[in-house]
Amino acid sequence: MTTALITGASSGIGAAFADRLAADGHDLVLVARSVGVMEAHAERLRREHGIAVDVIGQDLAEPDAPERIVAALGGKPVDLLINNAGFGTCGRFEDVDAERDRRQIMVNIAALVGLTHALVPGMLARGRGGVINVASVAAFQTSPHFSVYSSAKTFVLNFSLALWAEYQGRGVNVLALCPGPVKTAFFDVIGTEEAAIGGKYETPERVVDSALKALARNRGYVVPGRGTFALAHLMPRRPRKLVALIAKRVTRGVAGTAQRSETVPARS
Ligand SMILES: NC(=O)c1ccc[n+]([C@@H]2O[C@H](COP(=O)([O-])OP(=O)(O)OC[C@H]3O[C@@H](n4cnc5c(N)ncnc54)[C@H](OP(=O)(O)O)[C@@H]3O)[C@@H](O)[C@H]2O)c1
Incomplete structure (x- = not known):
């Protein structure tokens, strides 16, 4: 029996995990x-599968969120860490609420790194474990009108691959999960379905299946869906400025859609 800790487990991809x-x-x-x-x-889940399930209510934008989660675990070992919680902002940078972007960086980056710091040493000591960090296909390119979101996901992809390399042969597999559009509440939170940029939606279940298979094979990262995989890998990277200007045209549909409120409310 192993224990998996899933952040962002109240909805979408996290609930499917x-x-x-x-x-x-x-x-x-x-x-x-x-x-x-x-x-x-x-x-x-307890009733249907006879497993133990603990619930930790935590705002991951709080700077001490990882420490609070570790305290709530009370020494319980975690074998699989799924850093899935996250949300996006889009629109012209100057229109996006600064506090909303600060919270996005705390949730999408700081809490992810903090939890990884907190839980990976135990995995290394036991000689086995896994980490899945949910990035995005947006991690592969500069995306005007998604400036903070796409940059945060680039961080997640690079961070994950760095740890993947560090932990070769040490029993801990690390994976960046890089989906394209997935049918979840993500688009309600970001404020517009146009944020899918015309991509074909995957289901959370298929994305989870791809991630678990790729983690078992220690693939380092996975882009579920053939079309999304091609998008991530065939898109030119250089010249960088030209690519950024072309991406600005592709994302122009969300230019006027920035969310001005500073917080994204919890579901209940
Ligand atoms: N859907 C897509 O098209 C897509 C594509 C690529 C990558 N992703 C990534 O997939 C991950 C999961 O998103 P999703 O699509 O499943 O969206 P979702 O249905 O909106 O789920 C987001 C989850 O993150 C949690 N979360 C948000 N802010 C939080 C905070 N301050 N503290 C704690 N938890 C917080 C939410 O829980 P509470 O609101 O209960 O706190 C929820 O459980 C995200 O990292 C997202 O960037 C999504």
Whole structure:
């Protein structure tokens, strides 16, 4: 029996990871702000699969979120860390609420690094473990009108591959999951379906399946879906400024869609 900790487990891809890992017999720790949603989900997973499920209500934008989560774990070892929680902003940079972007960096980057620092040493000491960091196909290129989101996801991809290389032969597999558009509440939060940029939607279940297969094979990163894989790999990288200007044309549909409120509310 192993224990998986999933951030952003109250919705979308994180909830799908919880369903799949519960069906595979793993104990779970679910982390997000929407405690009511996660408690109801946890109750169903305990009943249907006979596994242990803990729920930790935590705002990952708080600077001490990783330490609080470690305290709530009370010494329970975590074998699989899934840093999935995240949200995006889009629109002209000057129109995006600065506090919303600060929170985005805290959730999408700082909490992810903090939890990895907190939980990987235990995995290394036990000689086995896994980390899945949810990046995005947006990690592969500069994306005007998604300036902070795409840059954060580039960080997640590079960070994950660095650890993947460091932990070769040490029993800990690290994977960056880089999906294109996935049918979740992500687009409600970012404020527009146009943020999908015309891509074909994957389901959360297919994305989770791709991630778990790629982690087992220690692939380092995975881009689910053939079309999305091609987009990530065939797009030219250079000349960098020309690529950025072309990307600005591709993303111009979201230029006027910035969310002005500073916080994204939890679900319950
Ligand atoms: N959907 C897509 O098209 C797509 C594509 C590529 C990558 N991704 C990435 O996939 C990941 C999961 O997103 P999703 O598509 O499943 O969207 P989602 O349905 O909106 O789920 C986002 C999850 O993140 C959690 N979260 C957000 N802010 C948080 C905070 N301050 N503290 C704690 N938890 C927080 C949410 O929980 P609470 O609101 O309960 O806190 C929720 O469980 C994200 O990292 C996203 O960037 C999504």
